[in-house]
Amino acid sequence: MASTTRRSRRDIGEGVLAALLLAPAGALLALIVLFPILRLFWLSLHEVRLSEPWAGQPFVGLLNYRDIWADSRFWRSLAHTLLITGITVPGALCVGLGLAFLANLPFRVRWPVRLALLLPWALPLVFSGLIFAWFFDTSYGVVNDVLARLGLEGPAWLSRPGPAMAAICIAIVWKTSSFCALVLLAGLQTIPDTLHEAAAIDGAGRWQRFRHITLPLLRPAIMVALIFRTITAIQTFDIPFAMTRGGPGDATETLAMYVRTTTLDFLDFGYGSALAVVMFLISMAATAWYLRWIRGTSE
Amino acid sequence: MTPDRVRAPGRIWLRLAALLVVLNGTFPMIWIFLTSLKTESELTRRPITWLPLEPTLANYVRAFADQPLWLYVVNSLVVALLSTALSILAASLAAYALARLRVRGRELILAALVAVSTFPLITLLVPLFQIMRGLGLLNTYPALVLPYAVLNLPVCTLVLVSFFESIPKDLENAAMLDGCTRLGALWRIVIPLSAPGMFTAAILAFVNAWDEFLLALSFLGSQRMRTVSVGITLYQGEFAFPWPLISAALMMALLPVVVLIVLFQERVVSGLTQGGLKG
DSSP, X not given: OGGGSOOOTTOOOHHHHHHHHHHHHHHHHIIIIIHHHHHHHHHHTBOOBTXXXXXXXXXXXXXXXXXXXXXXXXXXHHHHHHHHHHHHHHHHHHHHHHHHHHHTSOOSOOHHHHHHHHHHHHSOHHHHHHHHHHXXXXXXXXXXXXXXXXXXXXXXXXXXXXXXXXXXXXXXXXXXXXXXXXXXXXXXXXXXXXXXXXXXXXXXXXXHHIIIIIHXXXXXXXXXXXXXXXXXXXXOOHHHHHHTTTOSTTTTOOHHHHHHIIIIITOBHHHHHHHHHHHHHHHHHHHHHHHHHHHHHXX | OOOGGGSOOOHHHHHHHHHHHHHHHHHHHHHHHHHHTSOHHHHTOSSOOSSOSSOOSHHHHHHHHHSOHHHHHHHHHHHHHHHHHHHHHHHHHHHHHHXXXXXTTHHHHHHHHHXXXXXXXXXXXXXXXXXXXXXXXXXXXXXXXXXXXXXXXXXXHHHHHHHXXXXXXXXXXXXXXXXXXXHHHIIIIIHHHTHHHHHHHHHHHHHHHHHOOHHHHHHOOSGGGOOHHHHHHTOOOSSSOOHHHHHHHHHHHHHHHHHHHHHTHHHHHHHHHHHHHOO
């Protein structure tokens, strides 16, 4: 209790102090996150076109949402986003797991490997996109050069829908697998060697040890990587923007890109907000899954 | 006694494994570096060359001369440093309250922080754009500093909460028995002891702010305000995309971040896994 410690009169109560300390963070969050989100919902129920300022901001109810339902470009961008999520999340996890296993080998000098995992993480997403766009350049890119040396003719990667999507997914997997590897490596390092040795003495082979020791103990780290990766994959913007700007046509346009185009290029803030609300709900579903999982493990 | 199936792999295999990981992590940057040393005419040769035939630094000179690259770097630095400072300040106060004081609804606050850290930026784009426009902040540094500070707040707070919790309470109690106020104890005991934790959180916040693209692309429309990621991505050559020039600019833009992580790699790794694994 507060009275058990000798306090000077200047000292304030614990509750007041806590409130004071939390206030700056709370104010910032209210201004930059809470208020904008409420505003987003409000905007999504109105017609707000910056290009027609004379029209005012009439309330239109759920009209924007009805339009979304009938908007084929929305469905395509949603499909692209889900496709990217479905390919790059497992892809980055598998590559990341491989990298983590390699990085966990008993090297005498550890820093080059650690650095090699950190570099892709620290590289800005949009720069990774730029660099991979250069890799996949039809005439002068290194990918088609290697293919040519193998006697194959590479496609015009970024100007055809299928290859463009493939190139984007490869870039995303490369960029994000190192984050997965770092998380998984931290998990691997908590597994004591003695467990493996004991199991080996009992006659367990490599695969059995992987299946029955490594995987179960690695589960928490895998879950963290999986959920974080999923949440960021839903928001994919930078890499496709840098590589194709959503093209050819809208063949690689993600939901986030469509929201931005609708608002900042078409200046249709009402409809763009409704699109953003849809994205918000999808993302919050993934977050809820994450929070439930955290609660499950802490109990 | 160890059965040979758990024996460590041989030296050659170890070297190969290390080489594989290192190549995977550095190949794109090596390629960009090699590209940045080539002349424009060499770049249009087919088959392409891997190593530059006549290495030149001319692209680096031109990267600074052809576009205001310095300005972009300064813009990025100002925005990243200011937002990091703001983030750390607000986060350390909040983290102290969450780690040390009885806060009603503590679990709820922590959960809210995790939720905010997963927030899709694009959902904030539209209303924030309007707010910044209303406040006349478009094309000014605060338009990015405020959002970046807030978006880094959760990670910094979570890292710092776990750091504060690792500092023994007795140190503070002793100081308070000796007549320190709680804020005095925070200032004299906890903050000096948690400097490493703050530093870790600051590196993460800085890298995130340096890397951000979407808001920077949308809120700073004028060319002189562009951050380095926007400036380079929107760079338009007169004809085709000028790859040697872009590569040189990319190398310069990557330098600050690479220096940071080379110097502080252990800290970054521990911060990343703490922020990620602790919820």
